[in-house]
Amino acid sequence: MNMNETETMTAFERLLRAADPLPAATALEAETARAMTRTRRAFAGARRGRAVGHSLAAAFSIFPAPWGPLHVAASESGIVAIELRSTTPDFVDGLSVRLHGRVVPEEAGEVPEAWRGYLDHGRTQLGEYFAGHRSRFDLPVDLRGISEWDRRVLTGAARLDFGETTSYGELARRIGKPGAARAVGGALGRNPIPIVIPCHRILAADGTIGGYGGGGHGSRVEMLAVKRRLLTLEGCAFAG
Amino acid sequence: MTTASPRPEVAERPDFDTVFEALGPEIYRYLRRQAPTAEDAADLHQETFLRAFRSYGRLPGNANVRAWLYRIAGNLATDLYRRRRTAGSASAGRLDDPSGTEPGSPHPGPDAVAQAGELRDAVRVALTALSPHQRAAVALRVFDDRPYEEVAALLDCSELSARQHVSQGLRRLRAALEPWR
Numbered sequence: 101m102n103m104n105e106t107e108t109m110t111a112f113e114r115l116l117r118a119a120d121p122l123p124a125a126t127a128l129e130a131e132t133a134r135a136m137t138r139t140r141r142a143f144a145g146a147r148r149g150r151a152v153g154h155s156l157a158a159a160f161s162i163f164p165a166p167w168g169p170l171h172v173a174a175s176e177s178g179i180v181a182i183e184l185r186s187t188t189p190d191f192v193d194g195l196s197v198r199l200h201g202r203v204v205p206e207e208a209g210e211v212p213e214a215w216r217g218y219l220d221h222g223r224t225q226l227g228e229y230f231a232g233h234r235s236r237f238d239l240p241v242d243l244r245g246i247s248e249w250d251r252r253v254l255t256g257a258a259r260l261d262f263g264e265t266t267s268y269g270e271l272a273r274r275i276g277k278p279g280a281a282r283a284v285g286g287a288l289g290r291n292p293i294p295i296v297i298p299c300h301r302i303l304a305a306d307g308t309i310g311g312y313g314g315g316g317h318g319s320r321v322e323m324l325a326v327k328r329r330l331l332t333l334e335g336c337a338f339a340g
Numbered sequence: 341m342t343t344a345s346p347r348p349e350v351a352e353r354p355d356f357d358t359v360f361e362a363l364g365p366e367i368y369r370y371l372r373r374q375a376p377t378a379e380d381a382a383d384l385h386q387e388t389f390l391r392a393f394r395s396y397g398r399l400p401g402n403a404n405v406r407a408w409l410y411r412i413a414g415n416l417a418t419d420l421y422r423r424r425r426t427a428g429s430a431s432a433g434r435l436d437d438p439s440g441t442e443p444g445s446p447h448p449g450p451d452a453v454a455q456a457g458e459l460r461d462a463v464r465v466a467l468t469a470l471s472p473h474q475r476a477a478v479a480l481r482v483f484d485d486r487p488y489e490e491v492a493a494l495l496d497c498s499e500l501s502a503r504q505h506v507s508q509g510l511r512r513l514r515a516a517l518e519p520w521r
Contacts, residue, residue: 112514113482120483121373121464132368135382139364142386143357143393198357247354290361 129320137190144193147200157201159211160191161219166230167326173203174218178240182293184326198245198292226295232333235262237296246292253287260301263334267305281305289313300330307339356396359405360389367413373479374417374468384420388413407496414472421468459520466516473497474509481506 122128158180160173165184171191173181181195196203204211206219221239228234243251256275260266266274268281268288277283288299290313304310311320312327331338354362368385375381391412399408467475473495480491481502492502 112510115459115517115520116463116478116482116510116513119459119463121460121467122369122483123372123378128369128372131372131378131381132365135368135385136364138382139360139386139389142390143360146390146393245355245357247358249354250358286362290358 133319140190140197141193144197147197155201156204156210157199158195158203159206159208159215159219160195160203161206161223162188163223163226165226166329170226172219172222172226174206174215174222175199175242175244176212176215177242177244178218179222179293179296180242180244182295184294185322200245222296229295230333235334239296241293241296243292246290249283250287250290253284254291254293254297254299257288257291257299257302258297260298262298263336265301265303265331265336265338268302268310269305271302285311295330300327301334301336303338307337309338353401356393359396359409360393363406363409364389367409370410370476370479371413371417373483374414374464374475375420376464380420384413384416387416391416404493404496406494410476410494411472414476417468417475418472459517462517462520463513466513469516470509470512471505474505474512477502477505478509478513482510 123131158173158175160171160181163170163172168185171181171183171186171188172179173191173195180199181191183191183194192203206216218240225234225237225239229237243254246254252275253271256271259274268284269278272278272280272284275284284302288302289311291297291299294300294313300312302310309324309327309331312323328338364385367388368381371384371388372378372381375384388409392409399405467478470478476495477491480486480494481488486494488499488502488506491506492499495502495505497505
């Protein structure tokens with residue numbers, strides 16, 4: 101080797117990078133989503149195995165949304181989860197892990213009347229919202245199992261009105277953590293109750309659409325399509 | 341609901357589900373570079389988090405959770421290769437890509453690496469021969485192009501040792517990948 105150490109390393113690093121064993125971004129994203137779902141299920145299994153006196157945690161129902169089925173669950177204190185693009189097993193497993201309890205369909209006999217009441221209100225209000233007849237939700241929410249930071253971000257997001265948007269950085273500033281835009285984005289991506297907690301109203305600083313977790317197992321493209329739809333419904337301006 | 345308390349957030353350990361949702365994707369990415377197949381990466385991912393889940397409660401309050409997860413994942417990946425090598429060539433056939441790679445060795449010599457059908461396979465095999473720290477450091481620094489400061493934070497070590505892990509890792513990779521250069 102005649103080249104000096106630094107030059108050789110750089111050329112070699114380039115060679116390594118060109119042979120990165122990681123699949124391309126879209127394929128990787130799909131693989132990651134699958135692996136996350138599988139691991140989540142394994143937790144549910146592990147917890148079921150160890151749980152004693154596994155109690156009823158939530159009841160769920162499936163509402164129609166303009167893009168397909170919407171999974172919604174209620175607990176003793178209100179709406180506890182919404183997933184915009186999910187399957188019933190994914191939704192039930194994920195939620196039972198978060199709540200450490202069983203999640204059953206609302207028709208189940210053991211479901212208390214009050215929980216059904218929350219779901220009924222949710223169904224009505226979400227239907228009105230999608231039809232363009234409602235700009236505020238009047239629903240109690242249950243943020244159990246959510247970290248303190250996520251709660252703080254979500255509470256901040258919940259103060260945005262219908263049709264009002266802001267940026268990740270600005271929301272960070274409003275909740276007293278200027279500079280924490282990325283962490284704000286992370287918390288919004290984990291929003292357990294999208295739409296009702298309007299994380300879709302937060303855009304990138306340059307006015308482009310930003311990201312959208314939106315509670316679900318849809319691909320990034322599908323989730324962004326939902327975010328666009330919600331913003332359009334609210335008459336918000338956004339780029340891209 | 342308590343909001344604006346000025347306590348530092350570090351003092352508060354997030355619950356395990358929060359950790360999983362936040363770090364699960366990057367741990368998968370990390371494992372995917374090392375595992376022979378996507379299926380293996382998903383298995384390792386599951387095992388990493390199940391293990392972490394069981395001992396999360398006993399982790400010291402000031403522990404760097406991310407670094408801890410990278411370590412568990414790295415060790416499990418190393419174990420996988422070791423196990424498969426002991427299991428012999430009969431089962432090793434199953435792991436291989438159609439390209440006829442031989443990723444079974446924990447310390448693949450030039451032979452195993454040279455047999456790899458493509459440079460990409462050779463790189464993956466060679467990566468598994470590194471120590472978990474070297475591997476993590478190379479993946480983060482060289483492939484993901486993160487600054488040393490960040491690599492050090494992820495690996496819970498000083499910037500100096502992050503640099504050392506990377507340079508030692510690259511040196512070993514260079515030796516292993518000699519036939520490809």
